[in-house]
Amino acid sequence: MSQNRTAPDATRRSERSRRAILAAAFELVGEVGYSKLSIEAIAARAGAGKQTIYRWWPSKGAVLFDAFLMLSEGETGTAALPDTGDLEADLKTVLRATAEELSDPRYDGPMRALNIEILNDPVLAADYLQRLDLPMKEIKKERLRSAQCAGDLAADLDLDVAVDLLFAPLLSRWMFRSGPLSAEFADTVVETALRGMRPAGGG
Amino acid sequence: MSQNRTAPDATRRSERSRRAILAAAFELVGEVGYSKLSIEAIAARAGAGKQTIYRWWPSKGAVLFDAFLMLSEGETGTAALPDTGDLEADLKTVLRATAEELSDPRYDGPMRALNIEILNDPVLAADYLQRLDLPMKEIKKERLRSAQCAGDLAADLDLDVAVDLLFAPLLSRWMFRSGPLSAEFADTVVETALRGMRPAGGG
Numbered sequence: 001m002s003q004n005r006t007a008p009d010a011t012r013r014s015e016r017s018r019r020a021i022l023a024a025a026f027e028l029v030g031e032v033g034y035s036k037l038s039i040e041a042i043a044a045r046a047g048a049g050k051q052t053i054y055r056w057w058p059s060k061g062a063v064l065f066d067a068f069l070m071l072s073e074g075e076t077g078t079a080a081l082p083d084t085g086d087l088e089a090d091l092k093t094v095l096r097a098t099a100e101e102l103s104d105p106r107y108d109g110p111m112r113a114l115n116i117e118i119l120n121d122p123v124l125a126a127d128y129l130q131r132l133d134l135p136m137k138e139i140k141k142e143r144l145r146s147a148q149c150a151g152d153l154a155a156d157l158d159l160d161v162a163v164d165l166l167f168a169p170l171l172s173r174w175m176f177r178s179g180p181l182s183a184e185f186a187d188t189v190v191e192t193a194l195r196g197m198r199p200a201g202g203g
Numbered sequence: 204m205s206q207n208r209t210a211p212d213a214t215r216r217s218e219r220s221r222r223a224i225l226a227a228a229f230e231l232v233g234e235v236g237y238s239k240l241s242i243e244a245i246a247a248r249a250g251a252g253k254q255t256i257y258r259w260w261p262s263k264g265a266v267l268f269d270a271f272l273m274l275s276e277g278e279t280g281t282a283a284l285p286d287t288g289d290l291e292a293d294l295k296t297v298l299r300a301t302a303e304e305l306s307d308p309r310y311d312g313p314m315r316a317l318n319i320e321i322l323n324d325p326v327l328a329a330d331y332l333q334r335l336d337l338p339m340k341e342i343k344k345e346r347l348r349s350a351q352c353a354g355d356l357a358a359d360l361d362l363d364v365a366v367d368l369l370f371a372p373l374l375s376r377w378m379f380r381s382g383p384l385s386a387e388f389a390d391t392v393v394e395t396a397l398r399g400m401r402p403a404g405g406g
Contacts, residue, residue: 196399
C-alpha cells in the first residue's frame with residue numbers, strides 16, 4: 001500500500017473498506033465473543049479479503065481496538081465534552097448519553113467482550129488504557145478543568161478521582177445489571193457527586 | 204445430610220471438609236479461570252471425594268459462589284460495617300480494606316474469574332446480584348442509614364447511588380488497572396464523595 005500514490009477514488013474506497021471491516025469486527029465480537037472472533041469471519045462479514053485485513057492490522061485484537069476507537073471518535077465528535085458554562089447540565093448530558101449507549105443492545109455485547117478481555121489479559125488492558133481509556137479520561141478532565149477555572153469546582157479537586165466518581169457508578173451498574181441505566185440514575189449520580197453526600201450547610 | 208442427627212465430631216469434620224473444598228475452589232479459579240475449573244480438580248486439591256462435593260453442591264458455579272460467600276463473611280465479620288460514630292473515618296477503614304484486598308494477588312485472580320463470568324453470563328450475574336452483591340450493599344446502606352439518623356448525611360440521599368459513588372471507583376481502577384489501589388486513593392474517594400466536587404461554601 002503506497003497511499004501517497006493512490007488516486008482519490010481509491011482512497012475513498014479504502015476508507016469505505018476500512019470502516020466496513022471495523023463495523024464487522026464490532027458486530028461479530030458482540031455475537032460470538034472475543035475468543036471465537038476470527039479474521040476470516042470479519043472478512044466474510046465485511047465483504048473484504050483476508051489479505052486486506054492482514055495488510056492493515058497485525059491481529060484481531062488490533063482490528064477490535066480500531067473498531068472501538070472509531071466508535072469513541074463518533075461519540076466524542078469534536079473530541080471535547082459539551083461546555084455551555086453549566087457544568088451540571090453538561091455532565092448530565094454526557095452521563096445520560098453514556099447510560100443510553102450502555103443500554104443499547106448493539107453495544108452491550110461488544111463492550112462485554114472487550115471488558116472480559118481487559119479483565120483477562122493485562123497486556124490488552126494496558127493497551128486499552130493507553131489508547132482508549134486515558135485519552136477519553138483526558139477529554140473529561142478538560143471539561144472539569146474549565147469548570148475549575150470558572151470557580152465551579154474546588155481548586156484542589158483530584159480530577160482523576162472526580163472522573164471515576166462520575167463515571168464508575170455507570171460501569172458498575174452496567175456490569176452487575178444492578179439497576180436500570182436510566183436518565184434519572186445519571187442525573188442523581190451527577191448531583192450527588194457535585195454536591196456531596198453531606199447535609200446542606202454541613203461538613 | 205441430616206445435620207440434626209449428626210454427632211458433634213462429625214459435624215466439625217464436615218465443616219472442616221466444606222471449608223477445605225471452598226478454599227480449593229477459590230484458589231483454583233484464580234489459577235485456571237472459571238471455564239477450566241472442574242469438580243475433579245477441586246476434590247483433588249481439597250483432599251475430598253468428588254461425591255462429597257456433588258452431595259453438597261449441584262455445580263461448580265454453586266461451589267464458587269459459596270467460596271466467595273465464605274470470603275465475604277470473613278470480611279464483614281459481624282456482617283456490619285464499623286460504626287464508631289465518625290462516618291468519614293469508618294468509610295476510609297472499609298475502602299482501604301477493599302483496596303488492599305483488590306490488590307492482593309491471592310484475590311486478584313479469583314475475582315477476575317468471577318467478574319468475567321458475571322460479564323459473560325446473565326443468569327450467573329443475577330445469582331451473584333441476589334446472593335452476594337445485594338446483601339453486601341445492604342450492609343453498606345445500613346451504615347449510611349445510621350449516619351443519616353445522626354444527621355451526618357443528607358436525609359434525601361439516594362443510598363444506592365451513594366454506595367455506588369463510594370465503591371465503584373475502586374472497581375473501575377482495579378478492572379482497568381488505571382492507577383494504584385492505595386490508601387490515599389481510598390481516602391480521596393471518601394472525602395470527595397462526602398464533601399462533593401463543588402468549592403467550599405458554593406453550590
